[in-house]
Structures are given as structure tokens and as C-alpha cells.
Amino acid sequence: MEEKGKEEKEKMIEECCALHKDAFIIKPTKRYPLVLLMAMLSLVMIVGIYIFSLCLKQGGIVATPNQMKVSVTKRPCHHPTAAASEIPYIHYPEPTTYSREECACTPVRLFAILSMQRSGSGWFETLLNSHINVSSNGEIFSVKVRRSNISTITSTLDKLYNLDWYSSAAKNECTAAVGLKWMLNQGLMLHHNEIVEYFNRRGVSAIFLFRRNLLRRLVSILANTHDRDAKQLNGTHKAHVHSKNEADVLARYKPTINTTLLIPELKRADNLAADALQYFNSTRHIVLYYEDLVNNHTKLMDVLDFLRLPKRKLSSQHVKIHTRPLARQVENWDDVYNALKGTEFERCLRADYQV
């Protein structure tokens, strides 16, 4: 695009000069009087100078008569192919900590992955970050002081979306989408009115990631909580693992689920997700389910589409921990089975995906 523009510019300057040269090789003929000849010559020269000045202007160089100072005018970035409805979501951040240089006119989309603990968002975020143009900066709001009140939240978001947030997700390539992973219980629901207003004002897109099988999620929560104390992997606690061997060690633990608390807990999680969807309904969003992503990797391309990113193969080093049927992952399976049978959560008892 830029290359083509440059070529055209050069071609036009060449044409200018060719025209100029032609003007000089017009041979005076005896048939015209000198005055007419002079007039013709000056006309050609004026036209030549005019075209030459046009060439200069097109090249973004301003030449003023008294000061032949050559300066490159700074043009605002624009996105010629964007539809009007897309404009609010296109940004050209100017970070205070560095210069975007050749990426300055690469449009940037702002996003937030809104999810709940143990719903696959860690895996999902590593997939997104494997895209050269994506920078997703993790659970920024797991740090309590950043979510103390709405002003700390908005100033944190401002810094992030201005590309001034430093994390391992920072890219050397042109960032075309910047965001974070935000758990519903990290101030998001508490300050939902102001955050929705912020998202709509700044053009932030929300990516909801939920888990359909809330019982599997509960097993993951209990196993993760257990490992926090047990530290089964050589004395360190790991929430996510990168090898089959590590996954097997963590999956060996089978939690006992308190059946009195089971249904209220599943209801609480279900309602939380429903409330979040309702609160953020006016925000541009996409809703994803962990199980769908596991079953169908093309679903990930829907996310790239949503963020208007070029399609690329995404990859993650995360290895799934609980892959066995639920019956073999819960210590008191019969009790759990009986507690859920015939309830709205009966669907959670069925294996709803193969791994």
C-alpha cells in the first residue's frame, strides 16, 4: 500500500520532469512571431511549475514561497476500509512509555475476557497470545488495590488500553488487539454500571468465556484448592500444567463434594454468569463456552473474526488436567449423582465432551 503510493509519487515526479524537458526542446519556428513564441513558452513553464507543485503537495511536503523549508506533515491515521459501525472500536493509541513507530497506524482493538475461575480462561488466553498481533495481559485485577474503587479501575484500564501496561504479553510485533482477563468476582460485578459505561465509551469488546458443565468446574476448583495446600508437584502449587505427567499427578486427587452445598453452589455460579450477560448486554460482545472450544477449534476463529484479526493457527502449551469421566474424579460420586438426578443440573452428570 505504502510501497505503491511511493511508486506512484516517483512516477508522477518523473512525468513532471519529462514534461519540463519537453518544454525546452520545443523548436522555435520562423512562422510565429517572437512574442507569441515567448507567450507559449511561459505558459508551458507555468503549467510545468503548477504540476510540479502538485506533485510536492501529494508527497506530503509543504513548500512555502518565502521559506523553502521542507517538512513532513503528520497525518492522522485512518482506516479506509472500516465501516462506520466499526469506527468506535478502532483505536490508535499513543503510549507514553515508547513510540509505536511503524505500528503507529496499525489499528488496535480493545477487549476484555470476562470469565470465572476454572473455566479454561488461562488456556484460552495463552491461545490468544500465540497470535502475533494480540497482547492479553492476564488477571490484572487479581491485585486488590487496582480494584479498590472505580477510579483505580479506570486508571488501570486507561494505562492498559493506551499500551502502557508492561507484562510478558507485550509484543515486538504490531499489536492489533490489547486486553486482559477479568474474573467476575474481581470488582467487575460490583462496579458493573461504571465498567459498562467505560466499555461503551472507549469501545471495548467483551469476550465472555463460561463453562457449560458447572460440576466439572467445581471439581476443578476443589482440586485446585486442595493443591494449594498439598503442593503435589515437587512442593509447588500449580494452577495450570504443561505436561501429561503433571496433569496425571494433579488428577489423582478425587474431591469429596458436600451434597448439601452442591446445588446452591451450582445455582450461584449459573446466576452469576446470567447476571453478567445481562449487565453487559449493551456492550459489543461474544459468548464462548469452554466445552465448545475444546470440541471445535474452528470456534477460536470466531474470536479472531470478532476482534477483526487476521486468521492464524493458535497454540497453547497448557495440558488439560481432568480428562477422565466425572464418575472417576469424584470420591462420593453416588451421593453427587443422586443429589443432581432430576434437578436442573442433571445435564452436568452426563459426559458432554470427549477429550
Ligand SMILES: *[C@@H]1O[C@H](CO)[C@@H](O)[C@H](O)[C@H]1NC(C)=O
Ligand atoms: C481509590 O482507591 C485508592 C487506592 O486504594 C485510593 O488511594 C483513592 O483515594 C481511592 N479513591 C476514591 C475516590 O475513593
Ligand SMILES: *[C@@H]1O[C@H](CO)[C@@H](O)[C@H](O)[C@H]1NC(C)=O
Ligand atoms: C501484525 O503484526 C505484524 C508484524 O509486526 C504486522 O506486520 C501486521 O501488520 C500486524 N497485523 C495487523 C492486523 O495489525
Ligand SMILES: *[C@@H]1O[C@H](CO)[C@@H](O)[C@H](O)[C@H]1NC(C)=O
Ligand atoms: C520433580 O522433580 C524431578 C527432578 O527435578 C523431575 O524429574 C520430576 O519430573 C518432577 N516431578 C513432577 C511431578 O513435576
Ligand SMILES: *[C@@H]1O[C@H](CO)[C@@H](O)[C@H](O)[C@H]1NC(C)=O
Ligand atoms: C456440608 O456443609 C454444611 C454447611 O456448611 C455443613 O453443615 C455440613 O456438615 C457439611 N457436610 C459434610 C458431610 O461435611
Ligand SMILES: *[C@@H]1O[C@H](CO)[C@@H](O)[C@H](O)[C@H]1NC(C)=O
Ligand atoms: C439483551 O438485549 C436484547 C435486546 O436488547 C434481548 O433480546 C436479550 O434477551 C438480552 N440478553 C440478555 C442476556 O439479557
Ligand SMILES: *[C@@H]1O[C@H](CO)[C@@H](O)[C@H](O)[C@H]1NC(C)=O
Ligand atoms: C465449529 O465451529 C464453527 C464456527 O463457529 C461452526 O461453523 C461449525 O459448524 C462448528 N462445527 C461443529 C462440528 O460443530
